[in-house]
Amino acid sequence: MRIRRFEEAAEEAFRNARMRGALHFYIGEEATATGVCADLRTDDYITSTHRGHGHCIAKGGQLNKMMAELFGRVTGYCGGKGGSMHIADLDLGILGANGIVGAGIPIAAGAALGAKIRGEDRIAVCFFGEGAGPTGAFHEGVNFAAVQDLPVVFVCENNKYGMATTSDKANAGPSIAGRGVAYGIPGIKVDGNDVFAVNAVARDAIDRARRGKGPTLIEAETYRFKGHTVHDMAPYRAKEELEAWLKKDPIERFRQVMKSKKLLTVKDMDQIDEDVAREVEASIEFAEASPYPSLDAIEQGVYAD
């Protein structure tokens, strides 16, 4: 069973690493989404960010629909209306990527509130970057979740930067996890590039939420291998810093562990790699072969009737 999950994890991690055409790359941070979502049920909820491809795939999102959306085609997740920052798959509990930093936090609290009201054991996971740490939405959302003991896990992906702003210039205090105390909830820091470590911490937090014991605040330390967007060359970062982090590539590390623990052979993993590569290429072909939505779609889907 664990192996099976790790296989999924691996597969998904690889997939993430292969994502292209996106505005905000998740490359280098795959272990976090993967390690967290590996323990979620299909009917659990996640809210995501502007850097949402990894979360979406880790929760089971379909590459074809994602890629088609990035291309603005009618076959995309949003029929081309949302684009990269607004991909959602409600059937998979993916309540949407979000173009507004921090905005997913109150929404996740609301989804958790809904589950609590219905007395279900579904939970919500809220992904957000450390750049969302200073937003009022973070505070209002986490405080309410803590007051109400809501079944939600807050996962801060601290990749050290929000555009060019370093975490310490954005967030006062020692750490995001350290804020747990202020809200009377557990705050845990974890190596966000170690899928096993993330998974272990997430499993406890998810379990805690499911048992109605309230929210947990996880801070996964990771790094944005690429620039903020496809256009950003990140001149504000030291070359050494990047190189040091490249050595901690979550996927490389995963491969090493798999190999040493003899859970997957290099051959297996290369095979997965190839399969994924093929799948991604197929999704691009799918997207490019898909038509654009027709103009009369513009005013459709605004209101439910």
Place this chain on the structure above:
Amino acid sequence: MRIRRFEEAAEEAFRNARMRGALHFYIGEEATATGVCADLRTDDYITSTHRGHGHCIAKGGQLNKMMAELFGRVTGYCGGKGGSMHIADLDLGILGANGIVGAGIPIAAGAALGAKIRGEDRIAVCFFGEGAGPTGAFHEGVNFAAVQDLPVVFVCENNKYGMATTSDKANAGPSIAGRGVAYGIPGIKVDGNDVFAVNAVARDAIDRARRGKGPTLIEAETYRFKGHTVHDMAPYRAKEELEAWLKKDPIERFRQVMKSKKLLTVKDMDQIDEDVAREVEASIEFAEASPYPSLDAIEQGVYAD
């Protein structure tokens, strides 16, 4: 000198206790504003709340202008346009009461930022109720002040209730002061009904801010003797709770200390009491004798030209 200040303090405290015609009474919480403002310079700034009479008086506000404003007269602080919730006296650094809970917090941070930019040693004090603790404005304001080491003192008046909501239903975590850790700034709890204790804590925080050492978060524990507004009979509070707090009347306690320490005689204090009473009555006469603003004032003062 200390005595002198305490006399002012006493005088101000008494004044607060005598305020009438207001919407939100500060009665029972006078020691906090008094103890804090006693160490402020005239050129220091304060931001206040919907329950702002005490802050205004403690910072030197004039009873006549205040009372006239409550009566909506042209002689009031705002020419009748603001009312109780919007009294300001910029010459005294009183940047305004505020009808929006939490809104004064970013404004105080801005005033402190301004002082820092000019390289002055002025500081800003931000009063807010524990009900503002959950607002995004609180978080954004305190976080920024901490990141920038701004010369500001955040004073939370925890009077246990925000309308009918108890502090624990509003704020997660052990205490407001306890949040200091999250922002990497000192967080201090103090008996808000003991003017000497408040003054001691405030003096350190003010001094710290003036020396450019950054913000402090003070939580003064006090109690709202009256209902939330003049209309509220506070049926949601236990009679015993109120009685217990009435025993801790900050003014009574102040009188005891003054007497025991022989700093003021009962006679002196009754004298002050009488003077203040007369002053307050005079302010009411002043207000009632003042005319209402003329109708053409409605569109005046919207824009500077």
Place this chain on the structure above:
Amino acid sequence: MTTRTTVAAVREETPQEDRLIFLNQALREAVDEEMQRDPAVFVLGEEIGVWGGAYKVTEGLLEKHGPNRIIDTPISEALIAGAAVGAAITGHRPIAEFMYSDFMGIAMDQIVNQAAKNRYMFGGKATLPIVYRAATGAGIGNAAQHTQSLEAWFTHVPGLKVVTPSTPYEAKGLLKSAIRDDNVVIFLEHKALYASRGNVPEGEYLVPLGVSDVKRVGAHATIVTYSRQVIFALEAAEQLAQEGIEVEVVDLRTLYPLDIATAITSIQKTNHALVVHEAVQFGGFGGEIASQIQEQAFDYLDAPVVRLGALHSPVPFSEPLEFGSFPSVEKIAEAVRVLLSRA
């Protein structure tokens, strides 16, 4: 068009019997009935439980429906709006109360960028049946931060519906329709009307969104308005009747979707249009109404469409100034006289 309204009126709006209650009671009944009808409905907001709501709309509902469905929140307007989004998109029908519509400024991102747009951004898949209720308007000395009429902001946001009732009867029927609507509805209750009494029949009835109502029939001029100004307009019409001026009063009731046809039909008859609202005139919703009228009834107009809204200032505290800042019965009557004097 007037016919359509009447038909609608007959079909869904005939009072079964006489019962005078306050507008906030009418709203309470709507919330209570819908909560009983549909378990997906719940209420969240500040002081709605123990306190019973700043204007007592939800009084007694905590005792009746419990803390799981009547949820007191901290002072966190962005959270209130956003939690409603999260709950709605996962199958609930939240009613979120803002104590004053002025506080919605804190929640505008969640209301506009999340609630209003999620359905569309997600390709029309998501459904967000949310009602954002708020007390709005001036007239009781609350000063500039507790008195604004901000409906114009919301009418400009695709994905939102905007409802502005003027009577207890409509308040109840419109709120029930809003709660059952699968869209995000901004429901603006004028705080000076909470204590107004009106006839509200026992039991089930709905007032549909998007149908204007002719509140008074007249031949000389048409006043198009909504919310509390409907009451003022009717009083003004009464005064003018003494002078032999017969005014028709059209209550839009919902600003989006907007039934302008009822107003157009009236104006084709009266050839004179006065648009009135309490909100600041400049940039107000009156501009949309007046523009549509002159676009659609241009050849029927004997005079330009005239707008009457609040003066260009925040709402002042001092009583004479406050009452002088927004349209009054006298100002409305005078505006009609001037309008007719022009023809």
Place this chain on the structure above:
Amino acid sequence: MTTRTTVAAVREETPQEDRLIFLNQALREAVDEEMQRDPAVFVLGEEIGVWGGAYKVTEGLLEKHGPNRIIDTPISEALIAGAAVGAAITGHRPIAEFMYSDFMGIAMDQIVNQAAKNRYMFGGKATLPIVYRAATGAGIGNAAQHTQSLEAWFTHVPGLKVVTPSTPYEAKGLLKSAIRDDNVVIFLEHKALYASRGNVPEGEYLVPLGVSDVKRVGAHATIVTYSRQVIFALEAAEQLAQEGIEVEVVDLRTLYPLDIATAITSIQKTNHALVVHEAVQFGGFGGEIASQIQEQAFDYLDAPVVRLGALHSPVPFSEPLEFGSFPSVEKIAEAVRVLLSRA
């Protein structure tokens, strides 16, 4: 009125020499010059320092003026707006940048309930010289949360001024005037115009707030517009000229204070008015413009004032849909043809 404009133009707007620069450069010069001119001026916002601003308006200013006057803030829009209030009321002239006007939803309380109202609520005593800058508008694939045109919200708030430049020349001159203005100015920069080039003279000049500009003279119809749509309107006018239709194009430049007189004078000549903006048409500022036109030029109109704005939806991501959602050169030209065909 046109005369007044020309006078103003002559007095304050004559280019000294030719120099083609980008609009974001023009804005940078305005900020830089005003910072040198007045030590009370400083800038705060997200990514304005190290990054140089999302659209590079403040690039290089951190190096030049230092971190004390070019202040990178955390992602805290309410703080940005509120800190500007606190700094302004204590003697500074802050320029606060919102990366996208869409994010102002988070700061609406501070902008509307604090910045816009403090002076008035405090009896006209406080002075808040704040410029809130923001990138606005669609057209570069940013999707629904990074593309809105929200000027209508701000024009409806007494205490705010609203500026919407269409060319680099005006962007610089208007921004300098806004920074020197003692009021709260909402300065909306269309992001599709940052890379547009135009003639900007070296050195000091101002473009006053509250003065419209006739961008093209024509006899048959008047297009009243602002921001990027001015560029589209001029292109449409060019096309229509081929067909013998002479269109006059009035650029409002500032929406509050609003110089409608220049447009009225034009319409009294052309007898036909088309109001165009990129914002959603329903509830948009076009309603105010169209209403004032028909109020003031009723007897000169051969046809109703026509409005052309965006369709009723959030801005879609997919390119064909995005471009189809707001007014284009073709749609404007067609609207003029229809307008004239009616007379």
